[in-house]
Amino acid sequence: MNTDTLTGAATDLGGKLKEGVGTATGDRTLREEGKADQLGGKVQQRYGEAKDTIEDTLRPVIDQVRQFVRDRPFASAALGGVLGLAVINTLRGK
Structure with missing residues (x-):
């Protein structure tokens, strides 16, 4: 698990809390911000x-190479x- 996964989960949870507070207080803007944060x-x-x-x-493939x-x-x-020549010929249209 990387930081993007953890940060995303935290933002989603914060959005749920914000939506709940907005619903409880009747604050439509806060509720919509919570939904946006969740997304x-x-x-x-x-x-x-x-x-x-x-x-x-990809890691195992790179290690094998x-x-x-x-x-x-x-x-x-x-x-x-050989691969370099193939790429050059492909780019030149041959």
Whole structure:
């Protein structure tokens, strides 16, 4: 869990409290601010969860690539050259 997830959850909770106070006191503006805070908190929380998912998914792949480069530096350089030429030719339209 990262800071975005925690901050989003806290903002969502604060929004719920603000909405409750606004409902209890009849303050429509405070109630609407609470709803807006909840939405912003949920968005930030989902963003944090997405970051965690991407990190958990990509980290093993990146570690494998790093290990391949350490174990086979010449093959990595050759592969990088081939991929570089492929990108250049693609950009040039060939």
